[in-house]
Amino acid sequence: MQLEQIVMSLRDEGHRITPQRIAIMDYLLHTKDHPSADQVHSVVRKRYPMTSLSTVYKTLDLLREKKLVNEIEVWGEARFDAQVDEHINLVCLNCGNIEDIDEKALKNIQAKIAKKSDYLIIKGSFEMHGYCSKCKTEFQ
Amino acid sequence: MQLEQIVMSLRDEGHRITPQRIAIMDYLLHTKDHPSADQVHSVVRKRYPMTSLSTVYKTLDLLREKKLVNEIEVWGEARFDAQVDEHINLVCLNCGNIEDIDEKALKNIQAKIAKKSDYLIIKGSFEMHGYCSKCKTEFQ
DNA sequence: TATTTATTGATAATGATTCCTATTAACAAT
DNA sequence: ATTGTTAATAGGAATCATTATCAATAAATA
Known part of the structure; x- marks a missing residue:
């Protein structure tokens, strides 16, 4: 936008x-x-x-x-x-850096859950926690 | 456990x-x-x-x-x-109630992202926000 | 240009979490 | 079973992100 x-x-x-x-x-x-x-x-x-x-x-x-x-x-x-479309946030457990990553399958999951559950789903919030490219060498 | x-x-x-x-x-x-x-x-x-x-x-x-x-x-x-296996948390925007729901596709997504991104992925955290069965009638 | 009132800035209040430390009690060694 | 070591507890203070308060300011409209 x-x-x-x-x-x-x-x-x-x-x-x-x-x-x-x-x-x-x-x-x-x-x-x-x-x-x-x-x-x-x-x-x-x-x-x-x-x-x-x-x-x-x-x-x-x-x-x-x-x-x-x-x-x-x-x-x-x-x-x-400012990225408000459905996406996954990658969060670095060491430095707190966050990156967005797109994943088409999210839409399917969201639709599935909307059917399966008795919640009225408004929005998804998807995070994956780990170590970013800069930090991961120290932690493996 | x-x-x-x-x-x-x-x-x-x-x-x-x-x-x-x-x-x-x-x-x-x-x-x-x-x-x-x-x-x-x-x-x-x-x-x-x-x-x-x-x-x-x-x-x-x-x-x-x-x-x-x-x-x-x-x-x-x-x-x-105490539920520590990968799952989705349904969070009610009105009353704050939380329910767990399983979704097999999460594993696939997690694997995909682990490949696609340059993060070393440790764990996922998946939420969907909406209105629970008790609250949704007031909000639609 | 004047009027209306939403917005701003500064500070106080709030509330979840963390920190601090003397006291207590789990547990290993006797 | 008793004792000694030290991790764990209680409870109060400190921290820190966020929210609330409100007089002063400045957008927007007439």
Whole structure:
């Protein structure tokens, strides 16, 4: 999704477009870091020093509600990602790095479970934990 | 896994077997609640009032390290489960209820990802979020 | 340009988890 | 069975991510 589209859809729903919100969205759209709220704050602050941590939290809440960002919990901390399509998050147990990986079979599984279980399924959240390419040499 | 086996394997590794540890393990082995540390504490306390929350946390840490319990994060809170085989956790977005569901295809996916990615995969963690049978009528 | 009110920033409050340490008790050795 | 060693416990303090509060600010509209 493009920044322009996101801005328009937010504006359409009556939300105000502030420099802080643009900076946060722009950063998330262009990074693969899966940053925490605190990381978002320090990165955005470099260009927009007037951005507070409260605002970062509130903006991330808004973007999550609108399903414009995905949130996963790692080590008791929320990590954010503009990739909102169904995918698997690879989480490094050593350095905390996160990578996205696509897997077509997820859709099938999701459909199967939706049938099999008595839950009304809204979304999947799939993680695999291990050691990333940089860390794995130390741990095998 | 049976309580007896767990006790033996812990003792073999030099860990002491205390009434608190037995009570915690016994509860986890016999519930489907996926309780939080606090819930474990209050349930165990009914039978063993001398059990402290610190001890619950430390016992859960130990059991997690020994891969005798599974831990997942829901709403910023850890939830525990004696089911340690690969499975999917169904999480209710309304009441926080968690159910386990088996899905053979997970093994295939895990194998595929292990090949496809450059991560050294240790374990998977699969969740599907939605509304449980009790809650879903209010939300559709 | 003025008006309305959502948003922001700063700080306090919350709550799950971890840390700390004197006391207790499991268990091995006697 | 008794004792000694030391892991485990209790309970309170500390930590830290997140949420709540609210006066000041600035988008958006007329």
